[in-house]
Amino acid sequence: MADEIREAKLNVIGNLDSYVKMTMESIESTGGKAYLAKTVADAQEILKKIVGTGKKIVMAKSNVAHEIDTINTLESSGNSVSETDLGAYLIQLSRDESSHIVFPSLHMTREEIGRMLHKELGLQISETSTTEEIVAAVRQLLRKKYMEADIGISGANAISADTGSVVLVENEGNIRIDTVLPPVHIIITGIDKIVPTLNDAMKEAMVQSAYAGLYPPTYLNVTSGPSSTADIELRRVSPATGPKEVHVILLDNGRMEASLDESMKEALLCIKCGRCYFSCPVYRVLGKDWGKQPYGGPTGAMWTAIVNRDYATAEYCTHSGGCREVCPMKINIPKVLEYIKWENIHTH
Amino acid sequence: MKEERNEEPHKSESLMFRQLESIRNVMMDSLMKNYVPFPIDRSVCSAWTDTLKKGGDTIIYTSFMYQLSSLFRAYEKHLSTFARMGGSSKLASLGKFFIKPDKDDLRRGYRILSNISNILQKNGIDHGYLYDDEPYSGGLLLELGMLDQFWEYGSRVLELMKQHGVERVITVDPHTTNAMIRLKEHFNSDLEVSNYLTLIQKYSGNGQYVFHDPCLYTRYNTIGNRIREIASTAGVEFVEDRMVTSRDIGTCCGGPLGPVNMDLSDRIAKYRAEKLLSLAQNVMVACPLCYQNLKPYVSNLKDMAEVIG
Ligand code: SF4
Numbered sequence: 001m002a003d004e005i006r007e008a009k010l011n012v013i014g015n016l017d018s019y020v021k022m023t024m025e026s027i028e029s030t031g032g033k034a035y036l037a038k039t040v041a042d043a044q045e046i047l048k049k050i051v052g053t054g055k056k057i058v059m060a061k062s063n064v065a066h067e068i069d070t071i072n073t074l075e076s077s078g079n080s081v082s083e084t085d086l087g088a089y090l091i092q093l094s095r096d097e098s099s100h101i102v103f104p105s106l107h108m109t110r111e112e113i114g115r116m117l118h119k120e121l122g123l124q125i126s127e128t129s130t131t132e133e134i135v136a137a138v139r140q141l142l143r144k145k146y147m148e149a150d151i152g153i154s155g156a157n158a159i160s161a162d163t164g165s166v167v168l169v170e171n172e173g174n175i176r177i178d179t180v181l182p183p184v185h186i187i188i189t190g191i192d193k194i195v196p197t198l199n200d201a202m203k204e205a206m207v208q209s210a211y212a213g214l215y216p217p218t219y220l221n222v223t224s225g226p227s228s229t230a231d232i233e234l235r236r237v238s239p240a241t242g243p244k245e246v247h248v249i250l251l252d253n254g255r256m257e258a259s260l261d262e263s264m265k266e267a268l269l270c271i272k273c274g275r276c277y278f279s280c281p282v283y284r285v286l287g288k289d290w291g292k293q294p295y296g297g298p299t300g301a302m303w304t305a306i307v308n309r310d311y312a313t314a315e316y317c318t319h320s321g322g323c324r325e326v327c328p329m330k331i332n333i334p335k336v337l338e339y340i341k342w343e344n345i346h347t348h
Numbered sequence: 349m350k351e352e353r354n355e356e357p358h359k360s361e362s363l364m365f366r367q368l369e370s371i372r373n374v375m376m377d378s379l380m381k382n383y384v385p386f387p388i389d390r391s392v393c394s395a396w397t398d399t400l401k402k403g404g405d406t407i408i409y410t411s412f413m414y415q416l417s418s419l420f421r422a423y424e425k426h427l428s429t430f431a432r433m434g435g436s437s438k439l440a441s442l443g444k445f446f447i448k449p450d451k452d453d454l455r456r457g458y459r460i461l462s463n464i465s466n467i468l469q470k471n472g473i474d475h476g477y478l479y480d481d482e483p484y485s486g487g488l489l490l491e492l493g494m495l496d497q498f499w500e501y502g503s504r505v506l507e508l509m510k511q512h513g514v515e516r517v518i519t520v521d522p523h524t525t526n527a528m529i530r531l532k533e534h535f536n537s538d539l540e541v542s543n544y545l546t547l548i549q550k551y552s553g554n555g556q557y558v559f560h561d562p563c564l565y566t567r568y569n570t571i572g573n574r575i576r577e578i579a580s581t582a583g584v585e586f587v588e589d590r591m592v593t594s595r596d597i598g599t600c601c602g603g604p605l606g607p608v609n610m611d612l613s614d615r616i617a618k619y620r621a622e623k624l625l626s627l628a629q630n631v632m633v634a635c636p637l638c639y640q641n642l643k644p645y646v647s648n649l650k651d652m653a654e655v656i657g
Binding site: 278280281282284285286312314316318320321322324325326337338339340341342344345346 | 372596620
């Protein structure tokens with residue numbers, strides 16, 4: 001299945017421009033609103049316009065949302081934003097940095113988390129609380145936030161060009177609530193997440209879930225525009241019970257340029273499953289201190305070059321090569337990093 | 349707090365660039381003039397043999413790796429100091445400082461090369477040696493992503509081999525094997541590149557070891573399985589554990605990071621050594637640079653060519 005996704009994604013990367021157009025048209029035809037942001041600043045402007053001010057926002061962990069600094073952008077324009085993925089929420093509360101693309105709070109111990117939650121939120125838990133007690137306490141808190149939220153923000157595991165559908169895979173249930181309960185749903189994702197069909201998008205989510213750890217996924221979510229119903233005289237009206245607005249911000253930020261570069265385009269195949277991290281000696285020793293947020297580990301050394309134009313991160317690659325062995329997308333990561341090192345040294 | 353964090357990597361990045369620039373300039377200068385990575389006494393490198401014939405269509409190709417592995421490490425260690433002091437001109441003038449490799453290391457390198465050459469003879473693989481005409485492969489340039497320089501210098505290496513009538517090189521370490529395979533592919537050269545471990549059939553040995561796979565063998569040129577075959581045929585037992593010695597989860601020793609960040613290179617070596625030692629006290633490597641990098645943390649460390657014969 002991973003091989004099919006690789007082929008499908010290579011096809012999109014080879015014709016990214018037209019796939020972006022097709023995807024945007026499909027989103028609009030479902031009643032959603034599509035935006036293409038060339039840069040981080042463009043994406044922030046679009047986001048600020050959609051959100052306005054004084055809103056309560058819940059957010060499901062999204063690397064692209066972090067790439068555009070969503071929380072600071074929205075909070076500085078008078079909104080309050082809360083992460084709802086447990087790991088991302090812990091990072092937000094402790095004002096720390098994520099240490100893994102799938103498990104952001106991997107570096108924190110249960111004791112540290114208990115202590116921090118007590119200090120930051122006054123919750124009745126401490127360093128001696130069990131994991132179950134911590135999760136239950138946060139659950140209470142988050143459930144309240146969902147009920148009050150005006151807007152839910154999510155990323156996407158994949159987005160299909162043929163139907164404009166966003167597919168998200170998860171275990172916590174926060175994505176499902178974030179994307180259905182608040183009246184407005186904003187999706188922030190990269191143009192690299194586009195795949196040709198809804199079928200491909202579902203497959204990509206399954207591969208992501210299989211390689212990221214917990215399989216089968218507890219929840220698989222598909223969003224194709226705002227909620228609607230045709231239950232009265234077969235006339236379709238929107239909204240129904242779910243959101244009345246769905247906005248999809250597609251971020252370029254270096255991706256289009258990478259798609260045109262024979263050596264770099266491989267990096268765009270990454271489905272952010274996080275497998276490569278554990279095979280990398282540099283990540284094992286440096287953890288979150290290697291790479292620039294939100295992309296760390298071996299894939300981050302490639303992605304930091306794409307989105308931050310930072311080529312120095314790749315210099316730490318020891319060509320250990322385990323990343324390539326485990327990557328479901330068969331990305332020759334050390335070869336891409338060799339190219340980035342070359343870019344670095346010959347342009348410096 | 350945040351500002352401090354942002355500033356630190358910035359400083360070390362510019363130092364890293366200066367280091368890399370120094371390596372590139374000094375090494376290219378030395379390679380283009382003398383085919384050696386830094387100023388060295390060539391006779392020290394070739395003195396491990398005086399019985400092999402000079403040249404021939406098949407040669408054993410050492411690329412100085414076993415003779416100078418300690419120097420590579422020392423050279424890299426001092427680079428950051430020199431880069432901080434102001435770059436490549438000073439480094440070049442201090443080149444002589446590095447001339448002598450550690451005596452014990454050198455003797456060990458000689459022993460290993462003689463043993464490899466003997467195993468090859470025992471297996472009926474006749475080979476010569478280029479002695480003082482042998483060039484360095486340029487592997488370090490490749491591994492640092494200095495591709496323009498690697499191709500430029502590499503074309504000279506291939507040319508030199510041709511001039512000497514060499515049709516096949518028998519490599520003895522992963523770095524040279526990888527560099528030569530890349531050169532061969534890039535220039536579409538007829539030169540045959542064979543690693544000695546893929547050629548030998550008769551050998552013996554004993555003992556129990558945890559094997560540290562060189563990344564360039566196991567995850568690139570994919571002869572990791574061949575090494576395991578050799579060990580079991582020879583009667584050497586390898587202690588295996590998926591989390592430590594598998595192809596996908598086992599990791600490199602951090603050696604290639606030496607020129608970029610010596611401290612990080614050391615930390616990875618320490619991390620790797622701890623993993624290996626959790627399985628067995630006797631550790632085996634198959635690369636002179638892995639040996640140098642792991643040596644401070646592993647007391648019973650042997651190269652494969654010290655165990656089989
Ligand atoms: S590079 Fe491969 S292994 Fe690493 S996160 Fe991306 S898809 Fe997963």
